[in-house]
Amino acid sequence: MYYKIIISPQLADTNAARHIDHTAIIDWFDRARVYMYREMDPTLTFRPHGLAVLTTTVYYQAQATALADVEVRTWVTKLGRKSMEVCQDLWQDGKCRAKTKTVVCGFNVDTRTSEPIVDSFRAIAEKYFWDEYFE
């Protein structure tokens, strides 16, 4: 099932269009994923077994502002042998503002090559597995 974090936007997240800049939203999604990374490796060194981001796609659906806190939900939608897909959405004032899909693969930091996702990571990812997919 998904987990949820609350973020308070800062003024530096806004731009001259008076809304949250799209790069800040990419940043927030990564910030939310850190909670899962910490469970996988509390030291965050990920050596030698780690994960690498292959693609990330963000869909911006409505403007977000710095006027209220935002909520980011994070869950796992696909869990393969070597890669997994993480879905996230961003809510403000009860309205979904953005969604993202990120594909990560197992990565050996010593050999700098992809590898199957290790079992201990898989167990964490399974905790957050939720069959709620979006196009």
Added chain:
Amino acid sequence: MYMTTALTPQFADTDMQGHVNFLAYSKWFDRVRTPIYRELDPTLNFSPHGMVVLKTEMTFLKEVSVTSDVQIRTWVSLLGNKSLEVTQDVWQEGVRCAVGKTIFCGFNFETHSSEPISDEFRAVFEKYRWDEHAN
């Protein structure tokens, strides 16, 4: 035709894995688009006629390090009535390391709704139009 911009990665772009973190790419892509934004509206007010980001997608092909500069190419790959796609890629030491695609649409900041791309904006985008698969 595409525009090429050289950038010097900064140490703060790296993460614990020793390589440039994926968030830096979204900032780089936005940073090198600034000259185009300035051509669209030298004041960057974009009021009432502006552009907003609908979708960003980044694919990471190879790690980037801070040991040498990167070159980023930027071009308009699709140009429709209301929206356009900007494609960008990051090169380091002659190797293509990442590709980013960003979809923008015309946006009226007074009515807060999408609108067709104005002729003035279109003229600027036409200058950067390029088809990487044409040759």
